[in-house]
Amino acid sequence: MSFLITCPTCGPRKGYEFRYGGEDKGPRPDEAGLTPEEWVEYVHMNRCVAGVSKEWWFHRDGCSAWFTIWRDTRTNLQVQVSNDGPEEQS
Amino acid sequence: MFLLPSTPLWDTSPPLKSSYDAVLIGGGLHSLATAYYLARDHGMTNVAILERRFIGYGGAGRNTAIVRANQRTQENVPLYQEALDLWPVLTRELDYNLMFYNCGNLNLCHSEAAVTAARMNIASAQFQGVGSEFLAPADVKRMVPALDVSDRPRHPIHGAMFHPPGGIVRHDAVVWGLAKGASEQGIHIHQQTEVTGIRAVDGKIQGVETSRGTINSPRVLLSAGGYSAGLSHRFLGVRLPISPLTIQAMVTQPLKPLLNHVVSSGAYHVYCNQTLKGEIATGAHMDPWPNYTTQTTAHYLKHQAEALTDILPCLRGVRFMRHWAGLADMTPDMAPIIDGNDPVEGYYLNCGWGYFGFKSCTSTGKYVAQYLATGERPEILEPFRLSRYKQHRLMGETAGAISYTPWN
Ligand SMILES: Cc1cc2nc3c(=O)[nH]c(=O)nc-3n(C[C@H](O)[C@H](O)[C@H](O)COP(=O)(O)OP(=O)(O)OC[C@H]3O[C@@H](n4cnc5c(N)ncnc54)[C@H](O)[C@@H]3O)c2cc1C
Ligand SMILES: [Zn+2]
Numbered sequence: 001m002s003f004l005i006t007c008p009t010c011g012p013r014k015g016y017e018f019r020y021g022g023e024d025k026g027p028r029p030d031e032a033g034l035t036p037e038e039w040v041e042y043v044h045m046n047r048c049v050a051g052v053s054k055e056w057w058f059h060r061d062g063c064s065a066w067f068t069i070w071r072d073t074r075t076n077l078q079v080q081v082s083n084d085g086p087e088e089q090s
Numbered sequence: 091m092f093l094l095p096s097t098p099l100w101d102t103s104p105p106l107k108s109s110y111d112a113v114l115i116g117g118g119l120h121s122l123a124t125a126y127y128l129a130r131d132h133g134m135t136n137v138a139i140l141e142r143r144f145i146g147y148g149g150a151g152r153n154t155a156i157v158r159a160n161q162r163t164q165e166n167v168p169l170y171q172e173a174l175d176l177w178p179v180l181t182r183e184l185d186y187n188l189m190f191y192n193c194g195n196l197n198l199c200h201s202e203a204a205v206t207a208a209r210m211n212i213a214s215a216q217f218q219g220v221g222s223e224f225l226a227p228a229d230v231k232r233m234v235p236a237l238d239v240s241d242r243p244r245h246p247i248h249g250a251m252f253h254p255p256g257g258i259v260r261h262d263a264v265v266w267g268l269a270k271g272a273s274e275q276g277i278h279i280h281q282q283t284e285v286t287g288i289r290a291v292d293g294k295i296q297g298v299e300t301s302r303g304t305i306n307s308p309r310v311l312l313s314a315g316g317y318s319a320g321l322s323h324r325f326l327g328v329r330l331p332i333s334p335l336t337i338q339a340m341v342t343q344p345l346k347p348l349l350n351h352v353v354s355s356g357a358y359h360v361y362c363n364q365t366l367k368g369e370i371a372t373g374a375h376m377d378p379w380p381n382y383t384t385q386t387t388a389h390y391l392k393h394q395a396e397a398l399t400d401i402l403p404c405l406r407g408v409r410f411m412r413h414w415a416g417l418a419d420m421t422p423d424m425a426p427i428i429d430g431n432d433p434v435e436g437y438y439l440n441c442g443w444g445y446f447g448f449k450s451c452t453s454t455g456k457y458v459a460q461y462l463a464t465g466e467r468p469e470i471l472e473p474f475r476l477s478r479y480k481q482h483r484l485m486g487e488t489a490g491a492i493s494y495t496p497w498n
Contacts, residue, residue: 016389020379040480044331044422048319050382073381 003076009063015076021056023047024068052079099186099266100273106280109306110138112462113298115285115321116314117141118150119448120440122268123455124311124462129275131456132463137277138307140300142284146265148315149447152384152416154339154373156352156361157449158195158256160215160222162490165473166425167218170446172453177259180452186267189260193351193363195253196225196234198401200245200357208251211490215253225250236348236404243400245357257352258363261448268455288312288325288437295436309462311438316417317382318441326434330427331479332419332442333380338390339373340413341365348404358397370405372398376418376445384415420444423484428454428474430461438462439476 003015029042047053052072059065070081111134114121121139128134141147157177159170177190199205208224215222227239230250239247269279280302287299288310297306312318319332345368354361354374362372375390391413399406421427421442430438440458443450457468478484 015379016387036482037480040331040482041329044479045329046319046332046380047323047329048332048334048380049323050317050320071379074383076379076381076383076385 003078005057005069005078007059007062007065008067009065010059013059013062017059017061019058019060021058021066024054024056048073050074052081054081099270100279102279102281104273104278104280106283106302106305107136107138107278108304109297110278111136111307112309112311113137113305113307114139114311114313115298116148116312116317117143117145117279117281118148118313118315119264119268119451120313120315120443120455120458121311122150122265122272123451124313124440124458125272125277125279125455126268126275127456127459128463129272129277131459134459134463135276138305139272139277139279140283140285140298140305141279141281142301144281145269145279146262148317149416149418149443150265150315151262152339152414153261153445153448154361154363154371155258155261155448156195156256156354156363157190157259158253158352159220159449160195160211160251160253160256161487162211162214163425163486164214164218165485166487167215167220168470169453169457170450171218171220172456173450174255176452176456180267184267184271186263186270187260188263188267189366190257191259191366192255192257195256195352195354196230197251197253198230198237198247198353198355198357199249199251200355201248204357205249207489208249212251221254223252223254225252234349234351234353236402237353238401238403245355245400247401252351258365259448264448264451285314285321285325288434290326290434290437293433293435295434309436309438311440311458311462313440313458315441315443315447316419318419318439320382322439326437328433330442330476331421332427334382334417335376335378335420336381336384336415337373337418337445338375338377338386338394338413338415339371340386340391340394340410341369341371342405342408343411344368345370345408349402353401355397355401358401360394360397360401362398362402369411370398370408376420382417384417386413386415418444418447422479422488424487424490425485426450426454426474427476428458428461428471429476430467431465432476
């Protein structure tokens with residue numbers, strides 16, 4: 001099943017128009033004094049939550065916006081969550 | 091008349107003991123193979139496989155059964171080469187027909203760059219004693235007359251990498267055969283038993299929590315395929331460099347024999363082979379967002395039909411009969427993570443196989459069993475440590491000629 005993602009500019013659009021941009025891991029670490037371990041944590045390490053997860057998306061075949069959404073990885077459905085809402089379930 | 095056996099191949103309801111010498115999480119290919127070799131090579135039979143659903147529920151029962159040993163890097167080839175050699179051996183040993191069909195794999199090149207990548211792959215394979223050769227378009231046509239090698243297709247065929255010793259193995263038979271082999275030696279396979287936690291005290295593994303109670307064990311192996319990374323984070327707070335992505339696959343209606351090799355193409359994002367029943371089994375697409383749904387998409391059905399009929403025009407008008415999806419635990423360097431005793435003593439990890447976990451399960455199970463039994467990492471598993479990512483020593487498999495990563 002394909003799914004919809006709501007772009008802040010274009011509204012709800014087909015999931016295949018977007019590129020997934022990774023789990024939201026907070027701000028990019030400061031490069032001054034950055035160790036390889038810290039960088040790898042930021043770049044590669046994932047929580048792979050089976051539940052609601054905050055993540056980055058890029059509207060590749062659209063307006064080129066980068067934005068975050070909350071999505072339930074067990075259903076692929078976007079979830080509305082208030083500002084710092086429940087990051088993880090189950 | 092054909093009679094079905096009245097007893098199952100393996101003991102489907104062994105008693106759940108409160109303690110085992112080793113507990114393997116996940117009833118997939120890697121746990122089953124590990125269990126079999128723990129018993130066969132190390133006399134360890136007080137071992138339990140814990141499976142949330144039923145054995146083969148994961149990638150084990152959903153894969154497209156392609157086996158080959160023409161990986162790109164010298165760290166990876168030996169493991170796959172030994173795995174490939176083991177199919178006929180295991181067929182005899184398990185007394186169960188794994189239906190190994192070594193029809194060879196033909197990987198198409200659609201650009202000069204792809205030809206160069208293939209030549210590189212072929213050279214490394216030959217260097218390691220793995221059969222692999224380059225074929226010009228005319229030879230490709232002779233080998234599979236149904237392929238269109240003219241200039242008409244969107245991506246014309248410039249040549250191919252042919253790997254004669256690879257092919258197809260019946261994936262369900264591997265699950266059943268290994269379960270039979272493990273169970274006959276006394277290993278307990280517990281289905282409908284979900285692991286809900288891993289217990290560790292003072293840096294040492296104590297056992298696992300399950301939906302059926304606590305089980306004590308000094309050794310725990312996490313090999314839950316696409317579920318491993320989520321479980322690692324949930325149980326131990328350890329994040330892994332993995333994305334669980336769905337791969338989709340499908341079969342057409344049965345046809346007369348027309349494909350006697352596995353044919354694959356990275357550019358078209360498609361691989362296919364004809365099953366003994368005559369269906370064209372095909373797949374490769376990965377939805378590039380992590381999820382646990384195993385959903386299929388119309389988007390991809392259409393893509394697959396277009397890709398397949400562009401290289402094999404005789405398939406136009408043929409119907410797809412079934413389609414399905416499964417999870418693949420993708421790592422950034424397309425190589426697995428096999429590690430142990432870090433950060434917890436007695437805790438072992440074998441995951442990140444992506445879409446390579448079927449072809450590799452036999453040899454890997456053998457060495458992971460050795461690792462668990464002795465506590466010492468076998469030489470051949472050395473390159474697959476988790477710490478390679480922290481050292482930025484990612485392996486070069488992503489640059490291989492056969493790559494269907496979501497972004498190519
Ligand atoms: C469509 C598709 C095509 C593929 N094609 C190929 C191919 O042609 N060649 C190839 O080499 N590989 C292929 N693969 C990849 C291959 O199937 C996997 O790499 C392989 O199955 C991984 O084996 P595993 O033992 O690690 O995990 P799996 O076989 O996935 O088994 C993991 C098991 O863990 C269980 N589990 C999960 N959570 C828990 C829990 N909490 N407690 C207990 N049990 C749990 C699951 O139910 C599952 O049964 C394909 C995969 C897919 C999906
Ligand atoms: Zn947009």
